[in-house]
Amino acid sequence: MIHRIILFRGMNTGGVRAPVGEQRAMAEAMGLKNPRTLAASGNLVVESGKAAAALEADIEAAMEKTFGLKVAAMVRTPDQWARLIAANPFPKEAAAHPAKVVAMVMKEGIRPGGLEAAQALARNGERVEAVDDVLFFWFPDGQGQSEIFKKATPRMLGMGTGRNWNTVLKLADMVGLEA
Template sequence: MTHRIILFRGMNTGGVRAPVAEQRAMAEEMGLKNPRTLAASGNLVVESGKATAALEADIEAAMERRFGLKIAAMVRTPEQWAKVIAANPFPAEATAQPSKVVAMVMKDGVKDGALDSCRALAEGGERVEAIDDVLWFWFPNGQGESAIFKKATPRMLGMGTGRNWNTVLKLAALAGVETTS
């Protein structure tokens, strides 16, 4: 058994809600151990021996059964999460303004052309990089003001979910991931 970090796409945004206590109860009913949530932000950490893809499918099915929600789940192991943290292409920005660095974890990888499309939308010093299955964003004026954030869609990028640097590190701590950040 090892920790698994589960990220839900669009949870508790845009009216999509599933109470965290009920998410934890669902995880326990699935046989997942020690379920923990991070705020009400669509993050669940559990202990499981299941393979990542199998756990993703099981979690998505359980969310639909229990809450009637078709929500994509992205599952990462502690080792995968440590690699995400180490790959941050904006370390100085993350130290200075962690809420303005966003890691968008993609379910099936970054869609071809997504990086170029995002760069074409970038304004006001915004930057974007693709590393492995993560799109990284630097939003110097905040995500809510970003032209990329306002115009980029799953059709353009692929299916993914973003977490700011603060949340990335909090999830690491919750899952016992060793970091140097």
């Protein structure tokens, strides 16, 4: 049994809601150990020996059965999370303004041309970089003001879910990583 970080796309935003207590109960009913949530932000940490792809499929099916929600889940191990943290191309920005750096974890990789399309939308010092299956964003004026945030859809980038750097570090702490 090892920790698994489960990220839900679009959870508790845009009207897609599942109470975190009920998410933990669902995870327990699935046989997952020590389920913990991080606020109401679409993050679940569990212990499981199941492979990531199988766990993703099981979690997505359980979310649909339990809550009637068809949401994408992305599962990462602590090692994968540590590599994500180490790969951040914006470490100075993350240290100074962690809410303005976002790591978007992609379900099946970045769509061809997606990085370039997002970079073309960048304005006012915004930056976008890709490392493996993660897109990293620097939003100096915040996400709400960004054309990237407004226009970069799954059709452009591929299916993914973003977490600001504060959340990335809190999830690392939940699985015992020194970030």
